Amino acid sequence: MALSGVEIFKLLPKTNCKKCGHPTCLAFAMKLAQRQATLDACPDVSDEAKRVLGEASAPPVRPITFGSGDKAVKMGEETVLFRHEKKFVNPCAFAVEVKDTLSESEITKKIEDVLASEIDRVGQKLRIDAIAITNASGDKGKFEAAAKLVSSKAPNTPVILSTTDTAAAEAAIKLFSGKRPILYGANSSNADAMANIAKTEKAILGVTAHGLEDLSNLTEKIKALGVEDMVIDAGSVKAKDILGNNTLIRRAATKKNFKPLGYPVINFVQRDDTLLELLVAGIAVTKYSSVIVLSSIEKWKNLVLFTLRQNIYTDPQVPMQVEQKIYNIGEPKPESPLMITTNFSLTYFIVSGEVENSKVPSRLAVMDCEGLSVLTAWAAGKFTATKIAQFITESGIEKDISHKELIIPGYVAILSGSIEDKLEGWKVTVGPREANGLPAFLKARAA
Numbered sequence: 001m002a003l004s005g006v007e008i009f010k011l012l013p014k015t016n017c018k019k020c021g022h023p024t025c026l027a028f029a030m031k032l033a034q035r036q037a038t039l040d041a042c043p044d045v046s047d048e049a050k051r052v053l054g055e056a057s058a059p060p061v062r063p064i065t066f067g068s069g070d071k072a073v074k075m076g077e078e079t080v081l082f083r084h085e086k087k088f089v090n091p092c093a094f095a096v097e098v099k100d101t102l103s104e105s106e107i108t109k110k111i112e113d114v115l116a117s118e119i120d121r122v123g124q125k126l127r128i129d130a131i132a133i134t135n136a137s138g139d140k141g142k143f144e145a146a147a148k149l150v151s152s153k154a155p156n157t158p159v160i161l162s163t164t165d166t167a168a169a170e171a172a173i174k175l176f177s178g179k180r181p182i183l184y185g186a187n188s189s190n191a192d193a194m195a196n197i198a199k200t201e202k203a204i205l206g207v208t209a210h211g212l213e214d215l216s217n218l219t220e221k222i223k224a225l226g227v228e229d230m231v232i233d234a235g236s237v238k239a240k241d242i243l244g245n246n247t248l249i250r251r252a253a254t255k256k257n258f259k260p261l262g263y264p265v266i267n268f269v270q271r272d273d274t275l276l277e278l279l280v281a282g283i284a285v286t287k288y289s290s291v292i293v294l295s296s297i298e299k300w301k302n303l304v305l306f307t308l309r310q311n312i313y314t315d316p317q318v319p320m321q322v323e324q325k326i327y328n329i330g331e332p333k334p335e336s337p338l339m340i341t342t343n344f345s346l347t348y349f350i351v352s353g354e355v356e357n358s359k360v361p362s363r364l365a366v367m368d369c370e371g372l373s374v375l376t377a378w379a380a381g382k383f384t385a386t387k388i389a390q391f392i393t394e395s396g397i398e399k400d401i402s403h404k405e406l407i408i409p410g411y412v413a414i415l416s417g418s419i420e421d422k423l424e425g426w427k428v429t430v431g432p433r434e435a436n437g438l439p440a441f442l443k444a445r446a447a
């Protein structure tokens, strides 16, 4: 169970030396209890206190790495129920199901779709993270053959092996030795044998049960058998069960530090209707799932899910921003255009993407406005004529260009006169309001 601030205080040196950045040991203890500080900030804490507090301060949802190498996925490590308390830590992974009843060419097509799923969105690489091979045939040979195909064509992609047949599990898992697969299908009937396989192969065990009570009993039993890394499934299939069970699991783990449910959650959301599947997957993304298994990965569906995941796992207290500087797009010459915008990541990536589309080499001055978009920054007094003039002057850009023309976003056309007043000798041109108008605007100027 989590320790209270006073219990933690009793284990601290009680010298109030302030080296941890807090005025007293009690203040530090309170921060530790709220998980707003970490024990290593106190250099004088005893080994015994470290042991006791280390156990108590371990993340309530166990951190686990799924897969290996560049495509490994970190799961768990979550500490809160709501994003406004602290950010969610490890984004959920998406997997697509590959049934072993499919033909070789159908399986190959799915693997290729996974490998081609990666997109770049606002500077982050997003992809379908894993392949879930399901023993739908009930045949050990077919399961092994499907696993062989996946391991040869996508050797670096994390894999979930889904079967309740221990012989099939044993045969297939050897193909992923050292690659930290998830072996999903441990239940009350096969727990001992599945735990043994997971232990031998150092795999993550996917544990499934009917309801939370059975699930927590099963994870305790499996832990006692020596398996530490598990992903859990309360048998949630309907959307309301995914929502309800996932919430109760996260609540039990983070609010009560209830260890038997302190594991990443896996949800299977496959539906015949792909739009419905998307909606159910969306619930799983927003409500605490760590691995979501889909039946299909159409590009439009991926885009929706990637965007949702990115939003949920962005720290709401820290605006996404890029570094203030003048970015070269293409290979600009001294006479190439110079534009200005703010450093909100989304603004930067959209504007720079559209400038790139124009194929007109340019310079983009990105001004630090604390991660706000153009209109918001202007309204907040952070994107003003004085500040723009100061930024352009201090950037030293004048020595790299042969003109003194600055293109500003159309939304702040109102600033053009006052910028010209403050930037002596400069001409201010008003660009399009929306970034998607930039290619036509730049091409027309270049013509």
Ligand code: SF4
Binding pocket: 012, 013, 014, 015, 016, 017, 018, 019, 020, 021, 022, 023, 024, 025, 028, 041, 042, 043, 044, 045
């Ligand atoms: Fe107390 Fe340790 Fe902080 Fe010093 S550094 S005030 S001993 S908690």
